[in-house]
Amino acid sequence: MTDFPRILTRLMTEHPSDSHTMARYEDSGGYQALRHGLAMAPADVAAVIKASNIRGRGGAGFPTGVKWGFLAPATPRYLVINGDESEPGTFKDRQLLERDPHALIEGVILSAYALGCNHAFIYIRGEYPKPARRVQHAVDDAYAAGYLGGDILGSGFDVEVTVHLGAGAYICGEETAMLNSLEGLRGEPRIKPPFPAVQGLYAKPTIVNNVETIANVPWMVRNGGGAYAAIGPQGSSGTRLFSLSGHVNRPGNYEIVMGMTWGEFIEDLGGGVRNGRALKTWIPGGASAPWFVPDEHLHLPVTIDDTGKAGSMLGSGAVVVMDETTNVVAAAHRMVRFFAHESCGLCTPCREGCDWLERMLWRILNGHGRPYDLEMLLDVCDNISPGLRWPPAQTTICPLGPSAVQPVRSILTWFRDEVEAMIGAGRGVEGALVG
Amino acid sequence: MTRPMTQPMTQGTTVAIDKIVPGWSAPNRERARWLLERYPQRRSALMPLLYLAQLEHGHLTDEAQRQVAELTGLTAAQVLAVSSFYTMYKRDHVGRYLISVCTSISCYLLGGDDVLEAVEIQAGAHDGETSPDGLFTVEHVECLGACGGAPAVQVNYEMIEGVRPEKARGLCDWLRTASPQVVFGDEMQALFGGQRSFDWGPSETEGAIAPVPAFGPYGSVGGSS
Numbered sequence: 001m002t003d004f005p006r007i008l009t010r011l012m013t014e015h016p017s018d019s020h021t022m023a024r025y026e027d028s029g030g031y032q033a034l035r036h037g038l039a040m041a042p043a044d045v046a047a048v049i050k051a052s053n054i055r056g057r058g059g060a061g062f063p064t065g066v067k068w069g070f071l072a073p074a075t076p077r078y079l080v081i082n083g084d085e086s087e088p089g090t091f092k093d094r095q096l097l098e099r100d101p102h103a104l105i106e107g108v109i110l111s112a113y114a115l116g117c118n119h120a121f122i123y124i125r126g127e128y129p130k131p132a133r134r135v136q137h138a139v140d141d142a143y144a145a146g147y148l149g150g151d152i153l154g155s156g157f158d159v160e161v162t163v164h165l166g167a168g169a170y171i172c173g174e175e176t177a178m179l180n181s182l183e184g185l186r187g188e189p190r191i192k193p194p195f196p197a198v199q200g201l202y203a204k205p206t207i208v209n210n211v212e213t214i215a216n217v218p219w220m221v222r223n224g225g226g227a228y229a230a231i232g233p234q235g236s237s238g239t240r241l242f243s244l245s246g247h248v249n250r251p252g253n254y255e256i257v258m259g260m261t262w263g264e265f266i267e268d269l270g271g272g273v274r275n276g277r278a279l280k281t282w283i284p285g286g287a288s289a290p291w292f293v294p295d296e297h298l299h300l301p302v303t304i305d306d307t308g309k310a311g312s313m314l315g316s317g318a319v320v321v322m323d324e325t326t327n328v329v330a331a332a333h334r335m336v337r338f339f340a341h342e343s344c345g346l347c348t349p350c351r352e353g354c355d356w357l358e359r360m361l362w363r364i365l366n367g368h369g370r371p372y373d374l375e376m377l378l379d380v381c382d383n384i385s386p387g388l389r390w391p392p393a394q395t396t397i398c399p400l401g402p403s404a405v406q407p408v409r410s411i412l413t414w415f416r417d418e419v420e421a422m423i424g425a426g427r428g429v430e431g432a433l434v435g
Numbered sequence: 436m437t438r439p440m441t442q443p444m445t446q447g448t449t450v451a452i453d454k455i456v457p458g459w460s461a462p463n464r465e466r467a468r469w470l471l472e473r474y475p476q477r478r479s480a481l482m483p484l485l486y487l488a489q490l491e492h493g494h495l496t497d498e499a500q501r502q503v504a505e506l507t508g509l510t511a512a513q514v515l516a517v518s519s520f521y522t523m524y525k526r527d528h529v530g531r532y533l534i535s536v537c538t539s540i541s542c543y544l545l546g547g548d549d550v551l552e553a554v555e556i557q558a559g560a561h562d563g564e565t566s567p568d569g570l571f572t573v574e575h576v577e578c579l580g581a582c583g584g585a586p587a588v589q590v591n592y593e594m595i596e597g598v599r600p601e602k603a604r605g606l607c608d609w610l611r612t613a614s615p616q617v618v619f620g621d622e623m624q625a626l627f628g629g630q631r632s633f634d635w636g637p638s639e640t641e642g643a644i645a646p647v648p649a650f651g652p653y654g655s656v657g658g659s660s
């Protein structure tokens with residue numbers, strides 16, 4: 001791999017003992033981008049982000065500059081940082097929050113300045129008290145240093161930051177559910193449009209961005225949007241933090257430029273599959289992404305567009321590797337169970353469908369599968385996400401329901417014989433329909 | 436026009452905290468006051484105030500929820516709608532140590548189910564239940580964001596990664612005998628953990644004193660900081 005700047009992990013790698021402190025951050029050039037940015041016009045800071053071509057790191061990969069362009073002129077406006085990180089396989093934001101909170105905060109101030117927001121919220125999942133503590137301490141220090149609060153560095157610009165803890169609901173990672181949660185409501189997604197950029201928090205224009213997306217902003221303002229755009233392949237510019245887990249020798253977070261093949265990713269970064277076993281399948285982008293298999297996908301480049309064209313997505317950058325010993329029905333059941341548990345319950349296809357899928361897979365796993373179960377599984381999937389297309393069609397309010405369909409579709413596409421064998425080997429008992 | 440960082444962001448009436456929650460400890464009443472000022476609208480303080488109430492009472496009693504309703508200007512039904520939506524609000528009694536075992540995909544692949552079983556046996560409580568001595572509540576949870584250090588376990592939301600079944604048993608025994616007032620992630624990781632998702636960096640001086648996330652403004656922070 002060619003040399004590239006470690007935008008997200010340099011500080012924590014070079015200064016492992018105190019990368020999270022104000023002193024170390026400032027000592028390493030921190031908050032210089034803020035001085036630089038505050039001397040620019042807000043629109044010029046926004047132009048830097050636009051020119052970087054960065055695509056959101058929260059899952060959807062939407063170009064950040066384009067999203068910012070949708071922000072309606074009404075005031076007040078809000079910036080909400082998405083640190084809910086609850087998708088199975090994903091643990092990158094946790095590292096950024098714990099080890100380099102000031103990069104996020106400097107990014108928040110610069111982004112708020114560019115967008116004309118005077119109040120930003122950092123929403124962190126409830127199971128992350130340590131990351132939240134680190135961020136809150138950093139926020140307190142930033143207030144004390146005059147980087148937050150009123151008239152920042154004499155610029156006349158004010159911004160307040162509130163750190164908010166979630167309470168154990170994956171769905172609050174969905175941006176409109178997050179806004180409801182911040183308003184003291186149940187974390188249920190809203191029907192879009194209106195999009196948050198037009199009517200978000202308290203029905204005011206709001207930008208929601210992922211932690212990693214915003215942690216890049218200080219580097220961009222220091223080095224220019226063009227410099228960021230020049231890193232990595234077109235359409236997947238910049239460095240990116242991938243979370244690698246499952247049956248690999250070296251699990252962990254890796255900051256890379258995109259463009260290497262999946263084979264290189266798993267072999268070179270992950271040290272290959274554990275115990276010398278063969279690779280069976282992997283999830284290229286978090287629990288919502290369709291699975292990849294060696295014969296078809298190992299040679300493909302790890303980019304947002306190539307992964308999309310091949311029928312899956314890089315999503316939140318979570319790669320979960322499964323070796324040849326994996327029972328794929330059990331693995332799919334585990335993932336569907338997640339979605340069934342996390343469904344907010346608003347939409348019938350998702351609320352009922354996820355539950356059905358979970359129970360049917362459980363039944364197959366326990367030797368009670370029936371020959372028509374394959375078709376029935378697909379039928380339930382089709383009712384949640386009509387046509388079983390990629391990217392998925394959606395009859396539901398948010399994409400969680402259609403996400404639950406992906407593990408099931410994946411095993412029926414790539415491992416249909418295994419599912420059939422499991423049903424055939426079962427006793428075929430006609431019991432209750434589900435259960 | 437420099438504004439002090441402590442200026443309230445909330446518009447509207449001031450809340451008679453001392454009247455509404457006279458029984459709360461002075462620091463928690465102070466925290467409630469602070470929290471109510473951190474949002475443009477009072478109702479947004481609902482989630483942190485629920486944590487605070489849980490810290491004050493051990494779990495979310497009906498009375499505490501009514502009090503939080505009054506603090507936030509909501510109805511009791513609105514508060515219940517929220518408290519029943521999120522899994523980390525506990526409306527029933529919770530043990531002194533809440534042990535959460537991840538059984539989502541990455542942990543499942545590396546033996547999370549075996550860890551859960553070991554914890555259930557050693558803690559004397561099935562998944563979702565509290566041990567008869569009231570010491571432990573055991574639950575299986577979905578992904579904790581520690582998949583690179585699978586299988587992952589949390590005690591009162593403090594993280595331990597790379598936990599094997601025998602270490603999980605040791606963890607339960609240790610909690611029972613050492614009975615720590617404050618649980619520290621680093622200490623438990625050193626004693627009972629293994630592979631981690633990433634280098635955690637410097638040791639952490641704060642820990643949890645209750646089955647509520649240990650986050651300063653919301654409550655339970657122990658240790659020297």
Ligand SMILES: Cc1cc2nc3c(=O)[nH]c(=O)nc-3n(C[C@H](O)[C@H](O)[C@H](O)COP(=O)(O)O)c2cc1C
Pocket residue numbers: 055056057058059060061062064082083084085086087170171172173174175176208209210211213214398399400
């Ligand atoms: C069910 C669901 C869960 C999500 N969870 C997260 C999450 O934990 N973190 C995140 O940044 N984005 C998550 N997203 C995506 C957000 O809705 C939103 O697109 C993202 O935060 C925007 O930030 P970005 O443009 O910087 O990527 C989720 C989306 C859905 C549908």
Ligand code: SF4
Pocket residue numbers: 171188189342343344345346347348350351396397398399400401402
């Ligand atoms: S798809 Fe599922 S999670 Fe999303 S809004 Fe509908 S019920 Fe809720």
Ligand code: FES
Pocket residue numbers: 088089090537538539540541542543577578579580581582585586587
């Ligand atoms: S799957 Fe267990 S921590 Fe993510």
